[in-house]
Amino acid sequence: MGTDLMGKLPLREHIRNMKKILRVVTDMDRWYFFFTSFVHLINVVVPYIQLMLSAYILDAILEKQDFHQVFFITALVLVIILVLNFIASSIWNRMEVRRERIFSLYSCITQTKMLNMDFSQIDSPKVKELQDRMWRDNNWGAGINSLFWQFNAILYGCFNIIGALVVGAPVVGYVLHSRQYEPFLVLLLLILLTAVGMKAGVYFKKKDHFFMFTFPQEEEKEDLSDFSWEFAEGRGFHYKNGKDVRIYHSYDLLKRWTTDVYHNKKFRRRLKDGAVGLAGSEAVVSVLHTAMEGGAYLMVAMMALAGGISVGNVVRLSGCLKNLFSAIYGVIQDTAEFALTARKQVSTLEFLEISDEMYKGKLPVEKRSDNEYQIEFKHVSFRYPGNEQYALKDFSMKLKIGEKLAIVGMNGSGKTTMIKLLCRLYDPDEGEILLNGVDIRKFKMDEYSRLFSVVFQDFVLFPYMLAQNVAVDVDYDRELVRKCLTDAGFGEKLQEWEKGETTYLNKEFDDNGVEISGGEGQKIAIARSVYKDAPFILLDEPTAALDPLAEYEIYSNFDRIVGTKTAIYISHRLSSCRFCERIAVFHEGRLVQYGSHEELVADTRGKYYEMWHAQASYYQTKK
Ligand code: ADP
Numbered sequence: 001m002g003t004d005l006m007g008k009l010p011l012r013e014h015i016r017n018m019k020k021i022l023r024v025v026t027d028m029d030r031w032y033f034f035f036t037s038f039v040h041l042i043n044v045v046v047p048y049i050q051l052m053l054s055a056y057i058l059d060a061i062l063e064k065q066d067f068h069q070v071f072f073i074t075a076l077v078l079v080i081i082l083v084l085n086f087i088a089s090s091i092w093n094r095m096e097v098r099r100e101r102i103f104s105l106y107s108c109i110t111q112t113k114m115l116n117m118d119f120s121q122i123d124s125p126k127v128k129e130l131q132d133r134m135w136r137d138n139n140w141g142a143g144i145n146s147l148f149w150q151f152n153a154i155l156y157g158c159f160n161i162i163g164a165l166v167v168g169a170p171v172v173g174y175v176l177h178s179r180q181y182e183p184f185l186v187l188l189l190l191i192l193l194t195a196v197g198m199k200a201g202v203y204f205k206k207k208d209h210f211f212m213f214t215f216p217q218e219e220e221k222e223d224l225s226d227f228s229w230e231f232a233e234g235r236g237f238h239y240k241n242g243k244d245v246r247i248y249h250s251y252d253l254l255k256r257w258t259t260d261v262y263h264n265k266k267f268r269r270r271l272k273d274g275a276v277g278l279a280g281s282e283a284v285v286s287v288l289h290t291a292m293e294g295g296a297y298l299m300v301a302m303m304a305l306a307g308g309i310s311v312g313n314v315v316r317l318s319g320c321l322k323n324l325f326s327a328i329y330g331v332i333q334d335t336a337e338f339a340l341t342a343r344k345q346v347s348t349l350e351f352l353e354i355s356d357e358m359y360k361g362k363l364p365v366e367k368r369s370d371n372e373y374q375i376e377f378k379h380v381s382f383r384y385p386g387n388e389q390y391a392l393k394d395f396s397m398k399l400k401i402g403e404k405l406a407i408v409g410m411n412g413s414g415k416t417t418m419i420k421l422l423c424r425l426y427d428p429d430e431g432e433i434l435l436n437g438v439d440i441r442k443f444k445m446d447e448y449s450r451l452f453s454v455v456f457q458d459f460v461l462f463p464y465m466l467a468q469n470v471a472v473d474v475d476y477d478r479e480l481v482r483k484c485l486t487d488a489g490f491g492e493k494l495q496e497w498e499k500g501e502t503t504y505l506n507k508e509f510d511d512n513g514v515e516i517s518g519g520e521g522q523k524i525a526i527a528r529s530v531y532k533d534a535p536f537i538l539l540d541e542p543t544a545a546l547d548p549l550a551e552y553e554i555y556s557n558f559d560r561i562v563g564t565k566t567a568i569y570i571s572h573r574l575s576s577c578r579f580c581e582r583i584a585v586f587h588e589g590r591l592v593q594y595g596s597h598e599e600l601v602a603d604t605r606g607k608y609y610e611m612w613h614a615q616a617s618y619y620q621t622k623k
């Protein structure tokens with residue numbers, strides 16, 4: 001569910017949220033608001049200088065003062081104003097660049113967090129739900145960006161109030177000391193009006209905000225009311241879906257979740273609410289402004305009529321009063337908006353505050369040139385967070401050094417889970433995994449993960465150069481990259497590509513980038529695992545997207561690719577595993593058989609025999 005922005009929240013919660021989000025922003029740039037405050041100070045002071053200058057000129061004309069002196073003072077003040085304005089705009093322009101920088105940094109911190117937090121956390125239902133909320137709360141990307149102008153507006157408003165009070169102090173003094181009640185009553189009326197206006201303003205602003213920035217609640221999902229393009233993409237409006245849309249005539253289905261929204265009753269009501277919010281908010285502002293302007297003139301006129309106040313002071317004081325009330329109103333309204341912005345960022349802040357749970361280990365991993373690393377699973381059981389079912393149950397096995405082990409089993413039998421546990425993406429719930437007799441949890445995590453090269457089924461390639469994808473680094477050993485690519489069966493393509501290993505994968509960073517097929521991607525991923533040169537190489541269905549010829553090519557090169565490393569090879573195609581010395585058969589999270597192909601196929605009551613014969617006709621034609 002999206003954050004319920006219309007729900008009540010105690011004031012101290014609002015303040016806490018605002019403080020938190022400000023801290024995140026100021027941690028990224030301590031000086032941003034300091035410098036913008038300086039600009040606001042100038043922006044507040046300049047109009048008052050102008051106001052006082054007008055008052056001075058008026059009084060000077062009426063009092064027939066010396067022209068030269070008036071001219072000199074006017075010119076001097078104008079130069080000061082010019083210099084101040086120049087300073088303010090120079091600083092402001094720099095601050096705009098810094099604001100962009102903070103904004104970009106902020107956009108990156110959730111991604112950075114995501115890439116650095118425990119993998120097991122990303123996968124947990126709790127974090128997934130939080131990510132969902134974050135996405136909804138940041139809908140339209142308006143969240144953090146509005147914080148800058150809101151907080152700057154608050155700062156500006158506060159300076160404005162101080163300025164009005166300082167410059168307009170005589171009015172307060174006058175009202176307090178005068179025996180007239182009328183200006184006092186007007187002042188009271190203005191205060192009352194501001195209070196009422198604030199309440200109404202906040203109400204309308206909330207309505208407007210709710211429409212603009214919140215995501216429909218779960219029960220409204222069918223009546224979507226978000227029409228951003230990204231959102232439409234999420235609902236299936238993507239060019240890649242073009243084939244299916246045409247063949248299955250699925251446009252009507254997709255349209256129901258997107259464009260149909262415009263004709264939907266709930267959406268129209270939301271639209272109306274948004275319009276009422278916006279119109280109401282603007283109406284309150286105009287009414288208040290007019291009333292304040294009128295009230296200010298009325299008060300000053302009363303004081304002037306009662307005597308003892310110059311024409312210049314009439315100008316000066318009416319300006320101050322007008323400013324004072326609109327600044328107070330503005331600060332309250334901007335603070336209310338800021339509170340809403342901060343509230344929308346709560347999910348992001350919560351996400352950033354998730355702390356890692358896995359023990360990161362302290363023991364260094366011994367570097368061995370002979371690759372004598374032995375792994376043993378001892379009664380390992382594991383359930384994914386939020387899952388009742390065990391993905392792996394009481395699994396015990398020793399991985400012999402230099403062994404080529406195949407793991408076979410049906411989908412969902414726990415093969416990938418075993419690899420994830422081995423790489424410490426998760427820790428077992430029961431049992432332990434040992435490296436040379438020591439629980440792997442004790443080893444420094446980043447050193448331990450260097451022992452493994454893995455090609456996951458859902459491997460990721462980046463839109464960078466081919467070579468950088470293989471080396472997973474900006475710098476790379478060109479010859480080694482080419483060798484690994486050739487060993488992985490990518491040699492021909494490498495020759496074909498004009499820019500060879502410096503070709504970009506896809507066009508995000510280079511117009512001449514190349515779109516690659518699933519099979520080509522898999523070969524690159526295999527090359528990457530070889531380049532890493534780790535003592536263990538783990539391949540999870542590495543040939544699933546390859547044609548039989550390419551698959552054959554990988555097998556024939558397998559010994560060269562893997563060398564003396566310990567290798568685990570996962571596949572659901574049994575014939576793909578025959579070249580491995582040992583085969584482990586998984587079924588429903590358990591290791592049910594273990595042995596060579598000949599031994600396993602001889603056991604006519606075993607799972608392997610059953611699977612082998614079920615797939616026999618297929619394999620016979622492929623062999
Ligand atoms: P295999 O690799 O043999 O196809 P997996 O190890 O991927 O099987 O999955 C084993 C079981 O764990 C399956 O029932 C699967 O649905 C479940 N599972 C896998 N990944 C997750 C996950 N991230 N969250 C919850 N359950 C999962």
